[in-house]
Amino acid sequence: MAQHEQGKDELSTLKKRLETIGNIFVEAFHLLVLFVIGATVIWSAVAEYLAVIRVGHPTLKDILLLFIYLEIGAMVGIYFKTRRLPVVFLIYISITALTRVLTVDVKTMDWPHILVISGAILILALSVTFVSNKNPLFNISKRQQEAPPDSTEIL
Numbered sequence: 120m121a122q123h124e125q126g127k128d129e130l131s132t133l134k135k136r137l138e139t140i141g142n143i144f145v146e147a148f149h150l151l152v153l154f155v156i157g158a159t160v161i162w163s164a165v166a167e168y169l170a171v172i173r174v175g176h177p178t179l180k181d182i183l184l185l186f187i188y189l190e191i192g193a194m195v196g197i198y199f200k201t202r203r204l205p206v207v208f209l210i211y212i213s214i215t216a217l218t219r220v221l222t223v224d225v226k227t228m229d230w231p232h233i234l235v236i237s238g239a240i241l242i243l244a245l246s247v248t249f250v251s252n253k254n255p256l257f258n259i260s261k262r263q264q265e266a267p268p269d270s271t272e273i274l
Contacts, residue, residue, distance in 0.1 A: 164188035183219035
C-alpha cells in the first residue's frame, strides 16, 4: 500500500513539473509574439513615416494612421508592463480607424454609409464611457486614487 502512495506522490510531482515547464513555454511564446507585434508596429509606423517624407507633406489620412500605430504600440507596451490588456485601447483604435475612413472617404460615400459609420463611432464612444466609468475594473480615475504615490504601474 505504501508503494502505491509513493507512486501517486511521484506522479503528482511529475505532473507539477510538467505544468511548470508548460507554463514557462506558454509565457515565453506569449512574450515572443508580443515582441514581434511590437516590432511590426514600429516597422509599419517607420515605413509610413518614410512614405510621408518622400511625398513631402502628411495628409490627414497619414496622421490618423500614425495615431492608430501609436495606440497599438501603447497597448502592447501597457500589456508588457501590467500583464493586462486595456480594452479601452481597442475601442480607441476602432474609433480612430472609423474616423479615418469617414474623414478620408466622406466625399465618395452615400449618406446611409456615413450614418452607419457615424453611429458606430457614437456607440464606441458610449462604450468607452461605460467601460471607463461604470465598471470598477476599468475605472482609471478610481485606480489612480487607490495607487500608492510612488507606483510605476501604468493606469
